[in-house]
Amino acid sequence: MVATSLTIDLNLNPFSTTHDDTHVKEAGSYDDDDDHSFEKEVDDHSVWDLSRKSNENKKLKEMLIDIWDKYNSLTTHVNKLIQDKEELESSPKKRKFDETVQQSLWKRPREELPISGIKRVYVKVDPCDKTLVVKDGYQWRKYGQKVTRDNPSPRAYYKCSFAPVCPVKKKVQRSMDDDSLLVATYEGEHNHRSPNEEATYALANGREISTSERWFDSPKLDEVLVEQMASYLCKDQNFTSQLAAAITSKISDIDLFKVC
């Protein structure tokens, strides 16, 4: 597993960074009778500061994209590991049973299944939560629910909201062995970006996503994205310590201005 770490120079305080020092000194050495020169210098400083922040903003956006890519690849990797582990732990008899079920599920012999067309994803959920919802970034429309013979838990059938343009279907059913595990089976490949990827893409291009450009216009999307990013960043001690330092520095500077 690859450990991910961030080194972020937030530069939240425009007067505290090393390359700002000379500028602050110059600004502080003006005579009172040179008002115009001082104003011009303040304007220059604002423009320069704006430009610098704009560059930092751009860098942060690039980092956000990178983080999101890493998050996606890690999720895929974890799912694969869980799947491998389950296969190893299951007895030969059970494995044979699973294959029989898998074949009957899709009404096609296993060897005829497209290798990348069908994939299973295991999602840990609260056992008390009886809803068959797997949050995967895409929007789904439920079109059926059925209790199957081999599992007392009902199976939910979903189509991608962009059907018939997008042919992807998914089935969600609680695992027989583990009540807190949902098994999502995907059929087909999305022929569009996920709403999360769409948001990240738009962010990277430095523009808002217009309603017509969004694959779907859900206010929950931003919320989910922000939560995921916040959760990811909070796990990085380097980031949190630098953030704390930057905030402390900013607060002390504000206090300093008040005194002046």
Place this chain on the structure above:
DNA sequence: CGGCTTTGACCTGCGC
């Protein structure tokens, strides 16, 4: 009012 979920009915494939 539009979009989504629910749920019973119907369709389809497979084994006997």
Place this chain on the structure above:
DNA sequence: GCGCAGGTCAAAGCCG
């Protein structure tokens, strides 16, 4: 051909 089981349809109801 029949019965069974999984998969899909579509009308009704719900909700924001």
